[in-house]
Amino acid sequence: MRPILDVADLDITIAGRCVVRDLSFAIAPGETMALIGESGSGKSMTAAAIMGLLPPGARIGTQARLRLDGELLKPEDEAAMRRLRGRAMSMVFQDPMSCLNPFMPVSGQIDEALQRLGTGAGRERRARLLELLAMVELPDPAAIARRYPHELSGGQQQRVMLAMALAAEPQLLIADEPTSALDATVQAEILALLKNLQRKLGNALLFITHDLAAAAELAHRIVVMQAGRAVERGPVPVILGAPREDYTRKLVSTRRMLAAPPQTQPAPRVGEPALRIEGLVHDYPARSLFGRAFRSLDGVSLTIAPGETLGILGESGSGKSTLARIAIGLARPSAGEVTLFGTPIARLARLDRALRRRCQIIFQNPYGALNPRLTIESAMREPLELLGLSGPGDRDRIAAALGDVRLGPEHLARYPHQLSGGQRQRVCIARALLSEPELLICDEIVSALDATVQMQVIAMLKALQARRGFAMMFVGHDIEIVRWMSDRIAVMHRGQIVEQGPAGLLVEAPQEPYTQRLIAAMPRAHTMTGEADEGGGTPHRDLAEPALG
Incomplete structure (x- = not known):
């Protein structure tokens, strides 16, 4: 069977640096191939080369051969590619709003x-x-x-x-991270839609993602990329069930670790709750004279015991981040009570210094949380000075805090743009822990990170909690990560807590219809054990290896 897309010996260089090297694969009609890898592995550059959309300065190697339904593509010929784009081949990008x-x-x-x-x-x-x-x-x-x-x-x-x-019902559809910015239930719906549309139209699908579970749900075959190279390729059951390469084994083991929560949980200490919230209501004011206020939180009640982790699970717009900001005094509620370490804070204009020392927050975007003009050392000195904790041993204290998150002293003189996303988030965690807080609020802190980096960060955070004994409010929309981190979970929907209980019980036996829908959107067990999905497997045995000629 002739492949719809045949990529052979693809090299891409930018400013003399090779970002994709010697990449070859083929996709048959009606087949889905997933291109898997972390940020910077060359996935999106490969898609751009196929579509003739490489950025200025990027060059394709002279030996590369790209064919669409047997016809040689000429990515450097804009007029020829324009006749194909949107007709014979189309692409869906990560951020639809842009x-x-x-x-x-x-x-x-x-x-x-x-x-x-x-x-x-x-x-x-x-x-x-x-x-x-x-x-x-x-x-x-x-x-x-x-x-x-x-x-x-x-x-x-x-x-x-x-x-x-x-x-135009194209022969080839390229989907570049089409679900990475979506909530779990919406992601599941889009994956099912892509599968149904392919079944109806018979197109070839190149699915680009860093989410191994999403690829396992949708694809027949997987090509794993690392630093511009294809390090492993094969049918989904083989890649998931018996990966040969260390990098692939690392990706697979990360997902399996998330599917199995830690066996040891820190036992919550008895005593006064670190945080108590009762009947919390929050309204955003109307945007116009005749508009209506928007109720983002409606009657929320919860407690967090010392040393306990409460996961706040919900989709975008459910009120999770608003709840986190109110809990730490960054926003004021419209009604209800918030008690932090026994002190009512709902009516306070701002928390006093003693309370701010005891409660810290880590935000979703580490780059936005760090001043780009300050070195890491200067950025970490700020909370010490603001909280009255500064002293002659600050540099040693900061270096020790970085060591706790597995960053060396060489990072002190660096700026945020010189660090990876995972390193920046580790700096934010270290900075939050400098005051030795008793309550740490984590607002979607790993949602922007690659899977392996996510696992490193949450495992490190869990180990720090076990050693120091602080309580946590862990806000997220990824069910597996929230379950892995939490002792209990509260599920939010449209500003209300619709269900809460022990993490394992809530995930295994949800009671409320909304929670059941959320859990149903999780990757199914077979996707990470190598079992074939209905209609999955490798239907195109003649294309199990790419055409190299």
Whole structure:
């Protein structure tokens, strides 16, 4: 069977540096191949080369051969590639909001694509537009067509992008991290949609991701990339069940570790709760004179005991981050009580220094949390000075704190841009722990990190908690990570806690319908044990190895 896409001996260099080296693979009609790897491994550059969208200064090696349905592609020939893009091959990107025109309704944007394809008159294009929106399973296509991008959820925006990409029913669809910015339930829906659309249209799919579980759910074969090279390739059951390379084994073991929570949990200490919240309400004010206030939290009640970790689980917009900010005094509630170490703080304009020493927060974006003009040493001195903890031994204290998060003293003189994302988040953790807090609030602290780095950070944080005994509020939307970290979990939906209980019990036997939907969206057990999914496996045995000629 002739492959739809055949990539042979692909090299890509940027400013003399080779970012993809000697990459070869092929994808058959109706097959999904996942390109797996961490940030910087060359996945997106490979997709850009296939589409003829490489950035200025990037060069493809002269020996490379890229073929689409047997025809040689010429990525350097923009006119030739433009005739293929959106017709024979299409691409869906990671962030749909940055790809959609904010000043045009959905109908205008899809109609623009249909006009480019030469799809009939206005009435015919309108019918095709609604057909495409229905095909990507959007409710009420006519209403969706009238909306602007900002009026859609992230999942709806990604479905609109899929509708545009599939307008010409291309032979090849490239999906570059299409679910990485989405919540668990929406991610599961998009993966199922991609699978259903491929079954209906028969297109080849190149699925680019750093999430091994998502690849296992969708793909027939996997190519694992590291530092621009393909280090391992094969059918999904083989890669997951018996990986040969150390790097692949590391990726697989990371997912399996998440599926099995730690056997030893720090026992919560008895005594006064570190945090007690009762009947918490928070309203965002109306944006206009006749507008209505938005209720982000509605009657939330919870407690965190000394030494305990309470996971706050929910999707985007559920009120998790607002709850975290109120808990540490960065926002004031509209009603309800918040008690921090026995002190009511709901009516305080700001926490006093003693309370701020005892409670610290770590934010989602470590780059935004660190001043780009300050060295790591200077950034870590700030809380010591602000909390009245500064002294002659500051440098040694800071170096010791970095050592606790496995960073050496050589990092003291570096700036944030000189560190990786994982290293920056470790610095933020070390800085938060300088005051030896009794309560640490972690707001989506690993959601922007690669899988292996995520595991390193949460394992390190768990070890620090076991040694120091602080309590934690761990906010997240990744069910497996929240379960791995938590003693108990509270599930939030539309500003309310709909269910809470012991972490293991809540995940294994959820009681509320919303929690059940969340848990159902988790990667199924077979995806990380190498068992074949229904319709999965390797249906194209003749393409188990790439064409190299």
